[in-house]
Amino acid sequence: MSEGLIVREQEPLNLEMPFSSLSGFITPNESFYVRCHFPIPEISAEEWRLTVEGEVGAPFELSYDELLGMESRTIAATLECAGNNRIFLEPKVKGVQWGLGAVGNASWTGVPLSALLDRSGLKSNALEVILEGADEGEVDKTPKPAGKISFCRSLPLKKAIEDVLLAYKMNGEKLSATHGFPLRAIVPGWYAMASVKWLRRIVVTDKPFNGFYQSLDYTYWDRSGPLPTLAPLAEQQTKAEIARPENGETVAANSVYRVHGAAWSGTAEITRVEVSFDLGGSWQDAKLLGEPLKNAWRLWEYEWQTPAKAGRHTIIARATDSHGIPQPVDRSGDRGTYMINHLLPLEVDVS
Numbered sequence: 001m002s003e004g005l006i007v008r009e010q011e012p013l014n015l016e017m018p019f020s021s022l023s024g025f026i027t028p029n030e031s032f033y034v035r036c037h038f039p040i041p042e043i044s045a046e047e048w049r050l051t052v053e054g055e056v057g058a059p060f061e062l063s064y065d066e067l068l069g070m071e072s073r074t075i076a077a078t079l080e081c082a083g084n085n086r087i088f089l090e091p092k093v094k095g096v097q098w099g100l101g102a103v104g105n106a107s108w109t110g111v112p113l114s115a116l117l118d119r120s121g122l123k124s125n126a127l128e129v130i131l132e133g134a135d136e137g138e139v140d141k142t143p144k145p146a147g148k149i150s151f152c153r154s155l156p157l158k159k160a161i162e163d164v165l166l167a168y169k170m171n172g173e174k175l176s177a178t179h180g181f182p183l184r185a186i187v188p189g190w191y192a193m194a195s196v197k198w199l200r201r202i203v204v205t206d207k208p209f210n211g212f213y214q215s216l217d218y219t220y221w222d223r224s225g226p227l228p229t230l231a232p233l234a235e236q237q238t239k240a241e242i243a244r245p246e247n248g249e250t251v252a253a254n255s256v257y258r259v260h261g262a263a264w265s266g267t268a269e270i271t272r273v274e275v276s277f278d279l280g281g282s283w284q285d286a287k288l289l290g291e292p293l294k295n296a297w298r299l300w301e302y303e304w305q306t307p308a309k310a311g312r313h314t315i316i317a318r319a320t321d322s323h324g325i326p327q328p329v330d331r332s333g334d335r336g337t338y339m340i341n342h343l344l345p346l347e348v349d350v351s
């Protein structure tokens with residue numbers, strides 16, 4: 001199953017797709033990166049139940065078969081780990097050393113979270129929805145709670161109702177244990193820590209949730225208010241990544257090389273991808289492939305007429321979305337070890 005994936009960690013399992021193998025709009029299940037904080041829970045579909053509780057008029061639980069019997073929806077969505085590209089940070093930081101491949105795009109089938117929230121009879125004081133996974137363990141960072149915790153994240157009620165899907169299929173196949181069997185959340189446009197796997201409980205709360213992965217881990221310093229505040233990571237930041245050539249690849253001089261990759265944005269459509277071969281001095285438009293789809297990446301390509309002269313060359317790609325916000329050239333320290341979308345030059349040998 002993990003064939004061809006880069007093993008970043010065995011236990012817990014953390015596998016990366018070699019991004020140079022990007023071959024289509026849909027990432028095949030066996031190539032999709034895997035990010036786990038704890039051992040993968042073994043869950044039997046017969047015994048498993050999803051409970052919906054908290055600030056609701058009518059708490060209830062659902063079996064796997066009941067879920068499959070509900071009206072379903074299928075959406076394409078790109079999941080990107082908030083620590084994707086961390087290996088490129090200087091100086092080196094702690095955390096899984098992801099290269100370019102902690103990202104993938106799949107089609108997800110399941111039940112809208114709003115259908116369950118409707119049925120629960122939300123109370124008027126409902127503020128957030130906590131999604132809890134069945135995986136548990138001790139956290140290996142400090143400060144931390146004593147003993148075991150489960151992996152959970154909360155969503156503002158608005159986002160929870162808007163477009164969150166509870167998925168049991170990935171690219172038409174039953175969800176695998178590594179990707180969250182029997183049920184996971186897909187939170188479109190958000191960094192993938194929000195897309196909780198192995199869901200077992202949904203808790204509606206009337207206060208902001210301050211769990212470990214909400215308020216200590218997976219946070220950044222938000223400066224939209226009068227003072228910097230620690231805020232939970234949310235929307236994916238606009239980014240273009242180059243699949244080929246790879247960093248360090250040798251390409252033939254005086255030939256045509258297909259530079260290609262993918263670009264995505266959490267809140268808008270990708271409207272432009274450009275490439276630069278002179279460290280950002282000048283930019284050429286790449287061709288966007290396929291159709292724009294909200295919350296799914298867009299593949300792109302550029303026919304590069306390689307230089308006649310041998311030597312080292314750099315390539316940078318940058319994406320712009322329909323909000324017009326370009327990728328940052330430099331990295332902001334407010335983002336800690338997450339949300340890494342500044343421009344990344346790669347080097348190739350022309351020979």
Ligand SMILES: Nc1nc2c(c(=O)[nH]1)N[C@H]1C(S)=C(S)[C@@H](COP(=O)(O)O)O[C@H]1N2
Nearest residue numbers: 033034035036037081133151192193196197
């Ligand atoms: N229950 C649970 N959900 C989880 C995680 C986890 O460790 N436990 N990891 C999160 C993170 S950080 C990411 S990037 C995505 C990865 O999803 P994937 O393994 O299907 O690619 O799952 C998220 N959901």
Ligand SMILES: [Mo]
Nearest residue numbers: 035081082193
């Ligand atoms: Mo992640």
